[in-house]
Amino acid sequence: MRYENVLATIGNTPLIHLSRIAKDIPAQVYGKVEAYNPGQSAKDRTALYMVEQAERDGLIQPGDTIVEATSGNTGYSLAMICSMKGYRCLLTVSSKASQEKLALLKAMGAEVVICPADAEPEDPRSYYSQAKRLSEEIPNAYYLAQNFNLNNTMAHYSSTGPEIWKQTEGKITHYVCCAGTGGTLSGTARYLKEQNPDIKIIGVDAYGSVLRKYWETGEFDKSEIYSYKVEGLGKTIIPGNVAFDLIDDFVKVTDRSSAHRARQLAREEGLLVGYSSGSAMQAVFHLQEELKPTDVVVALFPDHGTRYLGKVYNDDWMKQQGFLEHNGEPINDISYQRYRKIYRAYRMKYKRYLRQTLRSIS
Ligand SMILES: Cc1ncc(COP(=O)(O)O)c(C=O)c1O
Structure with a gap:
């Protein structure tokens, strides 16, 4: 092919x-x-669809920065797509992500900000908060926000x-x-x-x-x-x-x-x-x-x-x-x-036992 x-x-x-x-x-x-998939995960589909929909909607153009909070796979896919399409790729990544994943992101040309895995989502140190902040601070930056961007679902629907x-x-x-x-x-x-x-x-x-x-x-x-x-x-x-x-x-x-x-x-x-x-x-x-x-x-x-x-x-x-x-x-x-099944079985057994005992003492 x-x-x-x-x-x-x-x-x-x-x-x-x-x-x-x-x-x-x-x-x-x-x-x-x-x-x-070429990026070795299902996230190739998601990242490509979200980027191309943002292009179709006139929200981004080559030269802009794409920001995303990612556990690694979306990051790799995005890095690949950004390098092909001419975007800067900036990723906030949980400290839980494996070293192999981080090395891959860097190899594909992404810039990576590591954020503590135990920070709550609202915490300014979390990878969600940091992605949002960076997308607001950097000129011509666009936050893909895969958790709430419904084009993520559309990628798999289509x-x-x-x-x-x-x-x-x-x-x-x-x-x-x-x-x-x-x-x-x-x-x-x-x-x-x-x-x-x-x-x-x-x-x-x-x-x-x-x-x-x-x-x-x-x-x-x-x-x-x-x-x-x-x-x-x-x-x-x-x-x-x-x-x-x-x-x-x-x-x-x-x-x-x-x-x-x-x-x-x-x-x-x-x-x-x-x-x-x-x-x-x-x-x-x-x-x-x-x-x-x-x-x-x-x-x-x-x-x-x-x-x-x-x-x-x-x-x-x-x-x-x-x-x-x-x-x-x-x-x-x-x-x-x-x-639940085990619990139900025990409950029935117990009820039976209770009934028998009551019958025997009445
Ligand atoms: C390895 C892996 N498994 C499962 C999932 C879950 O997929 P989704 O985000 O589409 O629910 C992800 C998402 O990042 C992932 O990276």
Whole structure:
């Protein structure tokens, strides 16, 4: 294939049958492998769409500065797009981002401002606040704001959704997707639900993030927030791109199980994918009791594993986290959904016991 430039190669990523890791799951399970994008993540789609929409709206022109708060992947995609289109790229990045990710951003010509991961969003030191401030201080600067810019969702509505629909010949029954800004989940889900409203949308969230609780109760519960390791997954704010009404179930996964699933994808499927891809895979395992052989499950794998060589794919890091006990076997965490099932079973058992006791003493 011959392309005009690297940007023309964004999208049309493969859907790969996961015949080994998912062999005991009673459904056909596929991975939508976004590492095949030139910037090795789904964020190529988002960044390109947001920049080109801003151009179409007359908000930016070459020579301007594009500012963004990013955990790394959007930054890499933006740096690539900015260098191709002639923009200055200025990124505020969480201190949680891996060294590999930071090196990549710099290699692509981006300027990087590192901000403390534990600073609350309203804190002037946070990567959101600093991006906003810089975009106001620098002349001809434009803040893309991927959490609230609905063109993030549109990117996936116009590309990822149609691709998955076509690749599964309309047979997809379950779409499993990590939620960060929510763009990948919401855009794809909206397109798929428009084709077939029965398709189940399963969001994936991290322990330490506020999204699942907000979906379940409508409450922004600060007590849900604590630091966790998976990058890109979950949020400590409610982004405008999460279409909560499209989500049929929201599964929480742990750092540990996500790490083991990512490693298992590499070993068993030959797919060196990122940490949150392990989260999506773990969420498929949470679903398995609900699945049947005719179901077609698509899990979206957001990025490439090379960005995590110092973390998930490094045994020393895994040991430091305490993730390599139990002979490195995956340890199933308990999703809320399962927890509820177990709780209900206990409650029924207890009620039965109570009834029997009352009967015996009456
Ligand atoms: C590695 C990774 N996984 C998942 C996500 C979540 O995707 P989205 O922001 O579209 O919800 C991101 C977003 O930055 C990411 O970088």
